[in-house]
Amino acid sequence: MLESRVNRLALWFLAPTAVVLLLVVAYPFIYNVGMSFTNWNMYHFRDPSFNGLANYFKLFQEPEFKNIFLRTFLWTGVNLVFHVTLGLGAALLLNQRLPGRPLYRALLILPWAMPQYISALTWRGMFNLEYGAVNLLLAKFGIDAVPWLSGEWTAFAAATLTNIWLGFPFIMVVALGGLQSIPVELYEAARIDGAGPIRRFFSITLPMLRPVLTPAIVLGTIWTFNNLNVIWLVTKQGEPADKSHILVTFVYKAAFTYYRYGYAAAFSVFIFLTLFGIVKIYQRSQAEEAF
Amino acid sequence: MSNRNHILCFLAAFCVVGCALIVGCGRVDRSNQVVIWEQMDPRERDLLEKHIAEFRVAHPEFDHIRISRTNYNTEDLRTQFQTAAMAMGGPNLVYGPSDQVGPFVIMDLILPLDELLRPEELARFDPSGLPTLEGHVWGVPDQVGNHLTLVANLAHVDTIPDDAEVWFEQLKRLTVDNDGDGRPDVYGVVFDRVEPFFLVPWLGGYGGWVMDDEANPTLDTEAMAGALSFLKRLKDEGLMPRECDYQLADTLFKEGRAAYIVNGPWSWDGYRAGGVDIALAPLPMIPSTGLWPSPMTAAKCYSVNRYTNPASMDATLALLRWLVSPAVQADLARELAVLPGDLAVRADPTLVADPLLAASRRQIDKGRLMPIVAEMRAIWDAMRPAYQSCLSGDLTPEEAARNMQERALRLIADMRE
Numbered sequence: 001m002l003e004s005r006v007n008r009l010a011l012w013f014l015a016p017t018a019v020v021l022l023l024v025v026a027y028p029f030i031y032n033v034g035m036s037f038t039n040w041n042m043y044h045f046r047d048p049s050f051n052g053l054a055n056y057f058k059l060f061q062e063p064e065f066k067n068i069f070l071r072t073f074l075w076t077g078v079n080l081v082f083h084v085t086l087g088l089g090a091a092l093l094l095n096q097r098l099p100g101r102p103l104y105r106a107l108l109i110l111p112w113a114m115p116q117y118i119s120a121l122t123w124r125g126m127f128n129l130e131y132g133a134v135n136l137l138l139a140k141f142g143i144d145a146v147p148w149l150s151g152e153w154t155a156f157a158a159a160t161l162t163n164i165w166l167g168f169p170f171i172m173v174v175a176l177g178g179l180q181s182i183p184v185e186l187y188e189a190a191r192i193d194g195a196g197p198i199r200r201f202f203s204i205t206l207p208m209l210r211p212v213l214t215p216a217i218v219l220g221t222i223w224t225f226n227n228l229n230v231i232w233l234v235t236k237q238g239e240p241a242d243k244s245h246i247l248v249t250f251v252y253k254a255a256f257t258y259y260r261y262g263y264a265a266a267f268s269v270f271i272f273l274t275l276f277g278i279v280k281i282y283q284r285s286q287a288e289e290a291f
Numbered sequence: 292m293s294n295r296n297h298i299l300c301f302l303a304a305f306c307v308v309g310c311a312l313i314v315g316c317g318r319v320d321r322s323n324q325v326v327i328w329e330q331m332d333p334r335e336r337d338l339l340e341k342h343i344a345e346f347r348v349a350h351p352e353f354d355h356i357r358i359s360r361t362n363y364n365t366e367d368l369r370t371q372f373q374t375a376a377m378a379m380g381g382p383n384l385v386y387g388p389s390d391q392v393g394p395f396v397i398m399d400l401i402l403p404l405d406e407l408l409r410p411e412e413l414a415r416f417d418p419s420g421l422p423t424l425e426g427h428v429w430g431v432p433d434q435v436g437n438h439l440t441l442v443a444n445l446a447h448v449d450t451i452p453d454d455a456e457v458w459f460e461q462l463k464r465l466t467v468d469n470d471g472d473g474r475p476d477v478y479g480v481v482f483d484r485v486e487p488f489f490l491v492p493w494l495g496g497y498g499g500w501v502m503d504d505e506a507n508p509t510l511d512t513e514a515m516a517g518a519l520s521f522l523k524r525l526k527d528e529g530l531m532p533r534e535c536d537y538q539l540a541d542t543l544f545k546e547g548r549a550a551y552i553v554n555g556p557w558s559w560d561g562y563r564a565g566g567v568d569i570a571l572a573p574l575p576m577i578p579s580t581g582l583w584p585s586p587m588t589a590a591k592c593y594s595v596n597r598y599t600n601p602a603s604m605d606a607t608l609a610l611l612r613w614l615v616s617p618a619v620q621a622d623l624a625r626e627l628a629v630l631p632g633d634l635a636v637r638a639d640p641t642l643v644a645d646p647l648l649a650a651s652r653r654q655i656d657k658g659r660l661m662p663i664v665a666e667m668r669a670i671w672d673a674m675r676p677a678y679q680s681c682l683s684g685d686l687t688p689e690e691a692a693r694n695m696q697e698r699a700l701r702l703i704a705d706m707r708e
Binding site: 039041042043045046125128129130131147149150236239240241242243256257258259260263 | 366394397398399532533534536538539668669672675676677680683702705707708
């Protein structure tokens with residue numbers, strides 16, 4: 001009886017937030033879905049009309065669609081692997097008793113603390129062919145200057161490097177919090193049982209971190225998949241020759257450079273469904289592993 | 292807790308959220324304010340603040356009106372304004388290059404100024420500086436030009452040739468690698484080789500243009516191939532950096548590491564303030580065609596948002612008249628060395644005698660008005676990748692020209708669908 005009352009009270013308190021979410025998330029989302037079935041563009045700004053699935057058909061007929069789609073998955077996958085590996089590695093190091101640990105922690109969080117816009121533009125400067133720090137550094141090792149921003153894959157690599165640098169502190173902070181909550185007694189018991197560091201990591205650390213890492217990885221996937229800023233700023237709107245776009249930068253350009261609102265809305269719905277599918281698959285696999 | 296308390300808690304929470312929503316989402320009362328969204332550089336912004344302050348003193352009848360301004364870069368100004376106007380909001384006045392007027396007119400976001408200002412007021416302006424579409428005037432300029440010019444650093448350059456081949460030979464002499472590291476310490480010329488805006492003058496020098504009168508692209512031409520070949524020669528001969536965007540070009544020139552830069556009026560004041568002794572000259576003539584490069588010219592104008600609150604329209608128009616008044620335009624011309632849009636101000640003897648302005652005017656005379664049709668966006672986007680690929684050596688000039696045309700046709704078709 002008491003439990004039911006407490007639950008009801010919780011629901012009452014959640015209700016206003018639910019109303020806000022309905023207004024600021026659900027309404028724009030439904031509006032966007034509606035927009036995707038119209039010919040809304042610059043010439044039909046005032047009088048858009050229903051055009052059925054035409055925008056969705058156009059989306060799949062887009063000559064660059066396949067490349068952009070695959071590039072988005074590559075972008076998300078590579079970034080995520082490095083974010084988790086570097087983030088977890090840094091967290092494990094910072095969880096040790098190290099001299100000057102607060103300083104290292106502050107330095108490692110720095111990329112995350114800096115505004116993404118500034119970081120991305122700074123990295124763009126660092127990738128300049130003749131004056132960029134990256135090529136000057138490579139020259140010290142006798143490596144020829146790389147035209148980072150002029151080639152399709154080098155520009156993509158430049159953006160990826162930038163985003164790895166920007167993104168790993170998030171996983172590091174989350175993992176560090178998780179590591180500090182693991183009881184020391186578990187490690188002591190494992191040590192007494194003769195478990196080495198690798199065994200302790202895979203049998204204690206990783207399983208105990210799963211509850212905090214899973215939502216962080218899901219969030220990281222969504223943020224990376226939808227990361228407009230880094231690609232847009234480092235490759236200067238998808239250069240060279242629009243060859244470094246991922247789905248969201250392509251949509252942004254369609255909407256705000258070419259005023260193709262209906263088409264961009266259809267693209268956005270497609271992105272949502274793709275992300276929804278990825279997250280569901282990931283969650284299901286995690287749930288199965290847990291059992 | 293009793294049911295009554297539950298309901299009270301809920302109502303309290305709901306009221307807080309409701310109030311926040313009403314404050315956050317409600318339409319802002321704009322009846323007592325004039326908002327300007329502008330695309331200005333820092334020096335222009337300082338002058339705008341000064342001119343607004345002068346307006347306040349001269350027009351005490353608008354004391355109750357709050358005037359504010361927000362700065363955006365060119366692209367953000369356009370996207371932010373169209374997004375705000377979709378929701379029937381946005382600023383009272385929007386200020387930027389006249390080419391943004393085309394999409395705003397098609398989307399019905401701004402008001403025709405010939406219906407708000409008297410004919411004699413509009414007659415003051417250089418007709419080429421008044422963006423006109425569908426028989427209406429959609430903006431009034433405080434300056435015209437926005438054109439690229441050859442800017443020389445007199446520490447490196449003693450004479451500025453007016454023949455492109457002579458200039459080319461001079462650039463070879465001016466490009467020097469003192470320490471022998473294979474990277475010149477001083478480049479002959481720098482310019483943004485990312486944006487096709489910097490290609491257009493040379494296209495004119497080879498007798499071409501970007502579109503015909505029906506807004507159809509005219510990019511796959513011998514003129515385009517010629518212009519691309521000329522710029523590629525500059526790069527292949529090592530007379531300019533192999534990779535160079537606007538920021539790098541600007542920095543190299545300011546640091547004295549480039550003899551020439553191709554840049555516009557927005558930059559000259561910064562070079563002078565930075566202690567660079569500069570001289571302006573028209574981009575040199577192409578001897579094989581006998582034509583001068585023709586940079587695109589445009590006005591920078593104020594337009595009035597269609598959704599301006601009627602209660603603030605008088606103040607909006609009064610401020611607009613002030614910001615394009617002869618006194619303000621003369622001040623801008625003196626301080627920034629820009630060409631006034633007002634014909635009487637332009638004829639002012641002190642401005643006519645200014646050597647920087649005179650040189651700028653010589654270049655404008657050779658320029659060509661930037662089309663203000665919306666299709667220009669597709670043309671720019673079609674030119675950009677092929678222009679870059681050609682200078683990088685991935686496409687020949689002929690292939691790049693063909694590529695531009697095909698892409699422009701496709702993008703325009705997408706826009707018009």
